[in-house]
Amino acid sequence: MTNNKITIEPVTRIEGHAKITIHMKEGGGVERAYLHINEFRGFEKFCEGRLYFEMPSITPRICGICPVSHHLAAAKAGDALAGSPPPRPASLLRELMHMGQIIQSHGMHFFELAGPDLLLGFDADPAVRNVIGLIGADPELTLKAVNLRKFGQCIIQILGGRRIHPNFAVPGGVNKALKIEERDDILGGIDEAISAVQVGLKIIKEWAEKNQEDIQKFAVFPSGYMGLVSPENGLELYDGTVRLKDSAGEQLEKFDGQDYLDYISEHVESWSYLKFPYYKKMGWPAGVYRVGPLGRLNTVDKIHTPLADAELKLFKALNNGLPVENTLYYHYARLIEALYAVEQVRVLLEDQDILSTDIMNTCKDYRGEGVGVLEAPRGTLFHHYWADEDGRLKRVNLIVATGHNNWAMSKAVDSVAKAYITTSEIREGLLNRVEAAVRAHDPCLSCSTHAVGQMPIEIDVLDPDGDLRQTLRRD
Amino acid sequence: MSKPKISSDWMAGCAGCHMSLLDIDERIVTIAELADIRATPITDLKEPDAGGVDVGILEGGINNTANEEVALRMRSRCKILVALGDCAVFGGVPAMRNFFTLEESLRRAYIETESTDAEGKIPNDPELCRPTKVRGLQEVVPVDVFVPGCPPDADVIFYVLSELTQGRIPELKDNLLHWD
Numbered sequence: 202m203t204n205n206k207i208t209i210e211p212v213t214r215i216e217g218h219a220k221i222t223i224h225m226k227e228g229g230g231v232e233r234a235y236l237h238i239n240e241f242r243g244f245e246k247f248c249e250g251r252l253y254f255e256m257p258s259i260t261p262r263i264c265g266i267c268p269v270s271h272h273l274a275a276a277k278a279g280d281a282l283a284g285s286p287p288p289r290p291a292s293l294l295r296e297l298m299h300m301g302q303i304i305q306s307h308g309m310h311f312f313e314l315a316g317p318d319l320l321l322g323f324d325a326d327p328a329v330r331n332v333i334g335l336i337g338a339d340p341e342l343t344l345k346a347v348n349l350r351k352f353g354q355c356i357i358q359i360l361g362g363r364r365i366h367p368n369f370a371v372p373g374g375v376n377k378a379l380k381i382e383e384r385d386d387i388l389g390g391i392d393e394a395i396s397a398v399q400v401g402l403k404i405i406k407e408w409a410e411k412n413q414e415d416i417q418k419f420a421v422f423p424s425g426y427m428g429l430v431s432p433e434n435g436l437e438l439y440d441g442t443v444r445l446k447d448s449a450g451e452q453l454e455k456f457d458g459q460d461y462l463d464y465i466s467e468h469v470e471s472w473s474y475l476k477f478p479y480y481k482k483m484g485w486p487a488g489v490y491r492v493g494p495l496g497r498l499n500t501v502d503k504i505h506t507p508l509a510d511a512e513l514k515l516f517k518a519l520n521n522g523l524p525v526e527n528t529l530y531y532h533y534a535r536l537i538e539a540l541y542a543v544e545q546v547r548v549l550l551e552d553q554d555i556l557s558t559d560i561m562n563t564c565k566d567y568r569g570e571g572v573g574v575l576e577a578p579r580g581t582l583f584h585h586y587w588a589d590e591d592g593r594l595k596r597v598n599l600i601v602a603t604g605h606n607n608w609a610m611s612k613a614v615d616s617v618a619k620a621y622i623t624t625s626e627i628r629e630g631l632l633n634r635v636e637a638a639v640r641a642h643d644p645c646l647s648c649s650t651h652a653v654g655q656m657p658i659e660i661d662v663l664d665p666d667g668d669l670r671q672t673l674r675r676d
Numbered sequence: 677m678s679k680p681k682i683s684s685d686w687m688a689g690c691a692g693c694h695m696s697l698l699d700i701d702e703r704i705v706t707i708a709e710l711a712d713i714r715a716t717p718i719t720d721l722k723e724p725d726a727g728g729v730d731v732g733i734l735e736g737g738i739n740n741t742a743n744e745e746v747a748l749r750m751r752s753r754c755k756i757l758v759a760l761g762d763c764a765v766f767g768g769v770p771a772m773r774n775f776f777t778l779e780e781s782l783r784r785a786y787i788e789t790e791s792t793d794a795e796g797k798i799p800n801d802p803e804l805c806r807p808t809k810v811r812g813l814q815e816v817v818p819v820d821v822f823v824p825g826c827p828p829d830a831d832v833i834f835y836v837l838s839e840l841t842q843g844r845i846p847e848l849k850d851n852l853l854h855w856d
Contacts, residue, residue: 243781265692331719472801
């Protein structure tokens with residue numbers, strides 16, 4: 202350990218645990234800052250030998266904030282592997298559950314995780330810069346935020362029996378139809394949810410107006426962009442074609458998610474447990490791109506619901522139709538997507554097939570291999586399974602949403618550290634901005650921490666009987 | 677009388693137990709009235725108060741050296757330690773890794789996966805923790821309260837928190853005790 206290194210750990214108000222190391226130059230200023238993702242669990246290995254239809258239950262345990270993403274991607278991979286495409290009503294119901302997740306995840310991130318920075322300030326006292334502090338500062342707004350998240354979570358619960366790790370999608374369809382009273386129950390909450398998202402949009406727009414200096418100084422850089430699109434290049438979160446654009450907004454590729462291995466590779470750095478995906482034809486690191494709300498809105502031409510499409514036009518105007526490169530606009534993009542998700546809930550619930558009981562395809566054309574792709578709240582998610590003739594998994598490959606943004610998060614951390622820490626004087630508020638560079642991406646790092654405190658600590662290691670095994674010290 | 681201090685953290689899990697905590701919805705206002713919420717993953721204090729907290733809550737099992745440090749520090753700084761959720765109670769789904777060697781799991785993830793390029797290698801920077809066998813919390817430190825469930829229901833978590841903050845040890849039985 203040298204003295205000219207600052208460690209921020211854990212990075213708070215993100216899913217999972219990360220740490221940041223800032224290597225300082227002699228006499229002040231930043232040499233380079235790193236984002237270390239400090240957790241390895243090994244799902245790709247330990248799912249080997251399991252049956253493919255167990256995956257919608259196992260893989261949600263990758264992430265408790267977006268379990269529905271893994272639940273549905275696993276079911277979609279299972280559809281392809283078993284050769285049993287779901288009937289239309291089942292796809293509608295899965296998309297409905299997915300919209301519930303987008304609403305709860307985006308809503309929670311904006312208000313409960315990032316909100317304290319925006320509403321209380323980057324420089325607010327860290328002891329109150331959190332959701333409890335928000336309750337004190339603006340109880341009415343906080344309650345709106347809590348209810349928005351609840352609206353999304355209740356959609357998941359109605360369909361899948363529980364809010365977290367639901368039991369709903371299976372290869373070939375879903376295990377439960379929607380009842381008319383359940384549909385009406387959800388419909389009854391839409392107006393309030395829309396108004397809550399609109400309050401958020403008003404907040405971010407006003408904040409952006411007052412904080413242009415931060416917005417223009419805070420991790421603004423070019424990259425490629427990736428996301429699923431509809432046939433008309435509109436925003437699509439459950440089922441679509443993968444579109445990849447370059448830094449000038451020109452389309453590089455449009456491909457079927459099943460063929461992702463022809464387009465995406467992953468790079469490994471020794472200092473992070475999270476891999477770095479890139480566009481294969483351009484190579485590492487030229488082929489890096491961003492995903493998630495900012496990446497998706499830069500990828501699409503339009504949104505298929507009216508209120509969100511009107512917001513998209515304003516968003517596109519920020520950089521005169523060229524890709525929006527400002528990391529802080531992730532927050533804005535996230536709310537536009539939340540607005541789409543609430544509107545899309547209505548579109549789905551008003552579909553004539555939504556109450557149908559034709560929800561399961563029991564015919565199979567067994568293929569033994571399948572890819573499931575969708576847009577998780579944080580970006581494009583790929584599940585790829587290979588099974589033997591009995592359905593036992595031989596191999597599993599996963600590229601998770603946050604992974605695609607690993608380069609962008611690392612770049613943002615380095616960029617913000619260099620822009621704000623220019624002398625040897627370090628304030629907590631500056632370090633919080635470096636953390637906010639990660640937070641803007643709403644990463645899902647699931648979930649580990651590595652403890653390096655400022656205080657010397659002494660730890661007793663106990664054996665299972667509670668007896669002292671050894672004492673660890675850190676000075 | 678000052679409010680009891682609560683601190684929490686997550687280890688080898690999925691954050692789902694903390695999300696289930698947020699699923700108490702508007703009752704979070706009640707918890708904020710009953711307790712002083714200190715360092716948690718969703719607040720900005722970095723570690724439990726050096727002067728100690730009344731209740732420490734840990735989600736997730738222990739699958740690396742960093743988690744060991746978090747568990748040991750929380751134990752040394754809290755009066756009552758709660759193992760929240762199946763992973764903390766017995767290892768949960770991530771403990772499936774114990775059926776393989778660490779070398780096999782790491783090779784699969786960073787070298788053999790079909791999307792990893794030819795330069796794949798196992799991350800080993802000194803800044804990173806080292807993976808270990810996956811264990812429940814009580815295999816590393818003594819635990820006072822076990823709350824199983826994947827995740828435990830919001831109602832269960834609310835009951836546990838309101839009991840603890842009012843100086844009682846929660847007793848989980850009947851509908852409050854389940855493992856799924």
